[in-house]
Amino acid sequence: MKLAKNNPSIVFINPSLGIQRFSDEDRLRSYLSLGTLASALMNKAFLKRFAGNLGREEILFESEHEYPAFDIFVLHLSLKPVQQSINGYFSEFLNQISSAPLLVCMTATSAHLDEAVEIARTARQMVPAALRIIGGPHVSAAARDFLNDSQFQVACIGEGVETLSEIALLAFRAAPPDLSLTTGIAFKHAGGEIHINPLRKPLLDLDDYPFPSDSLDLFRKPVKDPAENQNQLIYFLSGYGCPHDCIFCAQRCIHGRRIRERSAENIIAEIGCLFDKGFRRFAFVQETFLNRRTRIDAFCRSIVDAGLQIEWTAEARADQLDFEQLKRMQAAGLQFIQIGVESGDPAVLKKIGKGIDLEQIIQLREWCRQLRIHTAFYLLVGLPGQDWQSVLRSALFIMDYPPHNLITRHASVSIAIPYPGTQLWQEQSVRLVDRDQVNYSWPERNPGVVTNDAGEFVGENFTETDDMVPEEIFEAWLYLDDYCHFLLHALSEGNRNRGDSDRYLDYAGRMLYMIQRRTMRDLIVRAQSDLSADMRKSAYHKVIQLDGDAEKHFKDVTADTESSPDVLLRFLAAAKFINGFETMRRLSIGNRIKWMKTCALVWHMKRKAINALQFDHDGRQTGMALDQHLQTLDESTLNSYLARIDAGIEPDTFSDIKRVDQQISAFGISFIVVEDRILKIDLLRRFDFTTKEIF
DSSP states (O other), X not given: OOXXXXXXXXXXXXOOOSOSOOOHHHHHHHSHHHHHHHHHHTOHHHHHHHHHHHOOGGGOOSSGGGSOOOEEEEEEGGGSOTTSOHHHHHHHHHHTBSXXXXXXXXXXXXXXXXXXXXXXXXXXXXXXXXXXXXXXXXXXXXXXXXXXXXXXXXXXXXXXXXXXXHHHHHHHHSSSOOOTTOSSEEEEOTTSOEEEOOOXXXXXXXXXXXXXXXXXXXXXXXXXXXXXXXXXEEEEEOEEOOOOOOTTOOHHHHHTTOOEEOOHHHHHHHHHHHHHTTOOEXXXXXXXXXXXXXXXXXXXXXXXXXXXXXXXXXXXXXXXXXXXXXXXXXXXXXXEEEEEEEOXXXXXXXXXXOOOOHHHHHHHHHHHHHHTOEXXXXXXXXXXXXXXXXXXXXXXXXXXXXXXXXXXXXXXXEEOOOOTTSHHHHHTSSEEOSOOTTOOOOOOSSOOEEEOXXXXXXXXXXXXXXXXXXHHHHHXXXXXXXXXXXXXXXXXXXXXXXXXXXXXXXXXXXXXXXXXXXXXXHHHHTOSTTOOHHHHHHHHHHHHHHHTTTTSSHHHHGGGOOOOOHHHHHHHHXXXXXXXXXXXXXXXXXXXXXXXXXXXXXHHHTTTOOOEEEESSOSHHHHHHHHHHHHTSOHHHHHHHHHHHHTTOOGGGOTTEXXXXXXXXXXXXEEEEETTTEEEEETTOXXXXXXXXXX
16 A cells, blocks of 8 residues: 655654564654654754754745645654565555655664665665665764765765755755755765864754654554553753763764753654653653753752653763762652763773772762662773773672662673764774675674583674784673673572572583683783783783683583682782793693782781782793792682681781791792882792791
């Protein structure tokens, strides 16, 4: 059956979400960017107001009635049958439209570029007269490259409402439209050359735009009974832009330092319309939603004064809130806050330009816990300067300060991707590797993982840094994400089902054990002076070759998982070996573990104040001697000592450990404090604690 159409039409392509079932919740999550555009293009009053402010004679009409109200048709790629091609799916869709569209428009993230390229190719074949337009964060940052690689003719840079409104009105008046004066785009001339116009300066405030939800019925079937919407979570646009300098984010490239916000009154007005349709749950989409206190206070007062019984969630930085403001927000319906923690390592937070510290996160987490506001932490792995020790610090941060989260019961971990426009991309501090050059899409932040018949986790990561090779970043993501998942599930089940809680704790312990083992290996790899990226990679492969397949897979390491003593974890998170690579790489895996436990005991005896360790001699012979010595060491004794330290018993009472002045002997190995800042390891020196003589 043909779809009736009386006005000029525009086709919007909604990219796939990569999920098996496209639910109503997914429609309410994915409609927002295209819905904002659709609402504007269907609103004659808005088009008249915009055209009047723009002042281009060719799109001015004498009356509002003369402006077109474009018919918008939405193609959901998430609904495409798996076996059907995009070409066939698009063809079926076009057959339902009674006339060829003026425009074919798509917004796409970096992970959807393959779909976008195929859509443009198909649209050129089937509706060659339609202007093909692409938008989104990736295209905004790399417009020229993507237009060169695809059959799209126009790339919108930055916000799209006013840009697309101008293009649509120009196309309505004349085809093909003259785009030479349209700001905020890159476009192809007839000969194929690409021209990039100046950036667009918005003419209207966001309050002057139609509500994004005005076009909601284009993206989902309207319900007959508003009560059906009560449990649906609808996503809500409240503004654009961010003034901060996080190196993994492209907001600054797209919006500059400008923040564009809707007023509290405008937000409340749209919420009121959605409330009348039965919606009670809202998720605000804006990194800086809580940036301006006066707006949030006015928003909360309006909700309370109007008696709106709603629930809402927001994204937050740890430096934006205080306890009293949280109380006001909770009274207005706040249920859930998403906090970008990124890393539990202060050095990494500083390096990535986050502009917050862990103490601020801890304080916000405590306020939320007191108020029973559910809190989600968001973490990244594969950041520049982030090694396995840093990943362990993130795990310990979650252990020490787990968020109160009974909704998702999870802390989200993603891989840092160097998207165009980010500082990661500009500086190449995170690099894409082993990527299929035939494909245009960039990797997802959360790679797919399967378990094969051998019980091995199988997946791929396509990034590397100076501190981790791709397979390490994949493992770090897998272990940290699962650790957070199982730990928070264990904590939420603790008071309800002890059996499930113990099972989750066991799984969390296995993941933490993997991070512990990888940190041990990495401390050895990095035990070199003036370590370069090439030296680190070479050392990593040398150790991997010596280890063989013994530590290759999760199932191999955790078959006999032992508990992780807290003192050992804290040592591994703090320690640095100034040298010792040639010595320690010759230790068997079992002796490697014994060695790190021994060092943890000594570190504790020095009140955890000296983190640097240095071998007096570093080489093959020293390594072989240490390996032989550790072979004679009873690990059960080591474990007993570590457990007693965790229980608060000081090691001065341990028979195998002696301390005299600045020297400690642990299991016959001498550790000497040098300049109150280094523990020097001397395997050739022995100390007679009876005569107090060195020999």
